[in-house]
Amino acid sequence: MIIKVINKSQNILPAYETAHAAGMDLRADLEATITLKPLERKLVPTGLHIELPEGYEAQIRPRSGLAYKHGIGIVNSPGTIDADYRGEIKVLLVNLSNDDFEINTGDRIAQMVVARHETVQWEEVELLNETTRGAGGYGHTGHK
Ligand SMILES: O=c1ccn([C@H]2C[C@H](O)[C@@H](COP(=O)(O)OP(=O)(O)OP(=O)(O)O)O2)c(=O)[nH]1
Numbered sequence: 426m427i428i429k430v431i432n433k434s435q436n437i438l439p440a441y442e443t444a445h446a447a448g449m450d451l452r453a454d455l456e457a458t459i460t461l462k463p464l465e466r467k468l469v470p471t472g473l474h475i476e477l478p479e480g481y482e483a484q485i486r487p488r489s490g491l492a493y494k495h496g497i498g499i500v501n502s503p504g505t506i507d508a509d510y511r512g513e514i515k516v517l518l519v520n521l522s523n524d525d526f527e528i529n530t531g532d533r534i535a536q537m538v539v540a541r542h543e544t545v546q547w548e549e550v551e552l553l554n555e556t557t558r559g560a561g562g563y564g565h566t567g568h569k
C-alpha cells in the first residue's frame with residue numbers, strides 16, 4: 426500500500442530492513458543529541474507526518490535489540506498512530522538500564538507496524554454466550 430508522508434528534514438524514511446519484516450524501522454530526527462538517563466523518558470521526534478487510510482493504524486513498537494542491549498523501551502508501547510492524526514510522529518522512549526543512553530539523529534529508535542483495525546458499534550445485551558472458559562482468566566488454565 427502507499428501512504429502519503431511529509432518528511433520535513435528529508436531523513437531516511439522508515440524502511441523494512443529485510444524482505445518480510447512486519448515493522449519499518451523509525452529514525453530519530455534531532456537537532457542535538459538526546460541523552461536518556463536511567464529511568465528517564467523523553468519524546469523523540471521523527472520528523473514525519475503521515476496520512477494513513479481510514480481503517481488503518483500504525484503501531485510504534487520497541488526494537489528488541491535496543492531493549493536487550495541497552496534497556497530501551499517505549500512507555501506507551503505499542504504507541505498508536507490514528508488514521509486522522511496529522512501531527513509529527515514521536516516516540517516515547519524510556520531508559521530502563523543503569524547507564525545513560527545517547528540518541529543521535531538518524532538512529533533507528535523504534536519500529537512501525539501498519540495494521541488494519543475494525544471500527545466497532547456496541548450492541549448492549551443482558552447475556553453473553555456461554556463458553557468453556559467462562560470468566561476464568563489470569564492463570565486459570567495453569568502455568569505449565
Ligand atoms: O507513540 C505515539 C503515540 C501517539 N502519537 C500521536 C498519534 C496519535 O494519533 C496521537 C494520540 O495518541 P493517543 O490516542 O495514544 O494519546 P492520548 O493520550 O489518548 O491523546 P489524544 O487525546 O490526543 O488522543 O498522538 C505519537 O505520535 N506517538
Ligand SMILES: [Mg+2]
Nearest residue numbers: 505506507510
Ligand atoms: Mg487518544
